[in-house]
Amino acid sequence: MNENVSLGRIAGIHVGFNWSLLVVAALIAWSLATSLLPSAAPGQPSGAYWAAGVISAIVFLASLLAHELAHSIVAMRRGVKVEGITLWLFGGVSRFSSDTNSPGTQALFTFVGPLTSLVLGAVFYVISISASGGVHPGLAAATLSWLGYINISLGVFNLVPAFPLDGGRLLQSLIWLRTGDRLRATRIAARIGMGFAYLLIAYGLATFVFAGSLIGGVWSVFLGWFLLSAARSEEAGGLIRQALSGISVRDVMTSNPVQAPDNISVDDALHGYVLASRHSTFPTHDAGGRLSGLLTLAALKNVAPEARATTLIKDITCPLESVSTANPADPVTNLLGVAEGCSEGRTLIVDNGRLVGIISPSDISRLLQRSLHSNAV
Numbered sequence: 592m593n594e595n596v597s598l599g600r601i602a603g604i605h606v607g608f609n610w611s612l613l614v615v616a617a618l619i620a621w622s623l624a625t626s627l628l629p630s631a632a633p634g635q636p637s638g639a640y641w642a643a644g645v646i647s648a649i650v651f652l653a654s655l656l657a658h659e660l661a662h663s664i665v666a667m668r669r670g671v672k673v674e675g676i677t678l679w680l681f682g683g684v685s686r687f688s689s690d691t692n693s694p695g696t697q698a699l700f701t702f703v704g705p706l707t708s709l710v711l712g713a714v715f716y717v718i719s720i721s722a723s724g725g726v727h728p729g730l731a732a733a734t735l736s737w738l739g740y741i742n743i744s745l746g747v748f749n750l751v752p753a754f755p756l757d758g759g760r761l762l763q764s765l766i767w768l769r770t771g772d773r774l775r776a777t778r779i780a781a782r783i784g785m786g787f788a789y790l791l792i793a794y795g796l797a798t799f800v801f802a803g804s805l806i807g808g809v810w811s812v813f814l815g816w817f818l819l820s821a822a823r824s825e826e827a828g829g830l831i832r833q834a835l836s837g838i839s840v841r842d843v844m845t846s847n848p849v850q851a852p853d854n855i856s857v858d859d860a861l862h863g864y865v866l867a868s869r870h871s872t873f874p875t876h877d878a879g880g881r882l883s884g885l886l887t888l889a890a891l892k893n894v895a896p897e898a899r900a901t902t903l904i905k906d907i908t909c910p911l912e913s914v915s916t917a918n919p920a921d922p923v924t925n926l927l928g929v930a931e932g933c934s935e936g937r938t939l940i941v942d943n944g945r946l947v948g949i950i951s952p953s954d955i956s957r958l959l960q961r962s963l964h965s966n967a968v
């Protein structure tokens with residue numbers, strides 16, 4: 592579910608979507624325009640149904656975004672680092688780059704998502720009732736009532752207590768709150784999630800085989816399959832978090848990494864830094880000695896040999912705002928799932944504005960292997 596198109600920032604949160612979202616929007620507009628709206632509000636020209644279908648699809652996507660924004664804004668206010676929101680085939684995903692140690696906080700920012708959908712649904716319903724006069728609702732009322740129905744369905748579906756749905760996370764938060772055992776809570780919610788996913792797959796197959804519903808059947812199977820793998824990775828994530836608990840960034844980082852000035856040429860960087868050391872990435876500093884970015888081997892390799900003498904590395908470094916940073920005292924679990932991007936998954940460790948270390952994805956996987964191994968023994 593990679594982001595293909597960025598929509599900029601809303602309330603300080605990065606928002607984007609994956610192409611698969613357009614498939615959903617087209618399917619919604621098509622089914623509204625060709626069947627749902629004509630039967631709910633008959634006697635209109637087909638252009639009117641299509642206009643209403645397209646507008647509904649757009650408003651539905653905006654409602655989906657409102658659901659995710661509610662999660663992200665409340666999480667951010669509670670001190671969780673929010674990376675951004677991606678809308679895609681199965682709705683929205685809020686990506687957090689840090690974790691919370693408070694089950695109450697997690698319960699709160701989880702609950703506000705479905706709550707937003709339910710409130711939006713109720714508002715659309717109320718407007719649709721006031722817009723409909725007489726026996727036959729007009730097109731506007733039928734459209735609003737569909738928006739009410741779909742938002743309430745979304746809110747209710749998300750409250751099913753199965754990981755990775757919001758309801759599953761809510762259940763996990765509540766068990767965690769009651770027992771203090773986060774891993775056990777994760778396991779229970781993940782198991783229920785897997786059971787629910789199997790049910791959804793069975794339901795999808797049944798509607799396909801017995802009712803001949805191709806789109807609905809296939810979609811349920813896909814959604815079930817997606818939920819199944821997500822529930823599995825939640826459980827695995829729980830185990831990993833447990834294995835790494837109590838370990839801080841300081842314990843894992845490579846201290847005082849070699850820094851390269853960013854005003855030297857690619858040639859000088861290759862000979863003076865890359866070939867002269869066993870490292871493949873170098874934090875860079877500007878003329879004033881301030882941390883300015885991260886130079887990777889991949890970026891150096893991308894420069895054509897004839898341009899190496901004239902290209903400065905400041906023009907090819909991964910800029911600081913695209914590199915994940917952490918404090919030495921942060922829990923190392925914060926670094927799980929650092930985005931690859933131009934930093935190739937590296938995290939720079941900064942203390943009071945000063946670079947003190949670096950962590951690469953292989954540092955984390957090595958630590959993980961050790962920790963999981965020693966936990967298993």
Ligand SMILES: [Zn+2]
Pocket residue numbers: 658659662704705749757
């Ligand atoms: Zn949600």
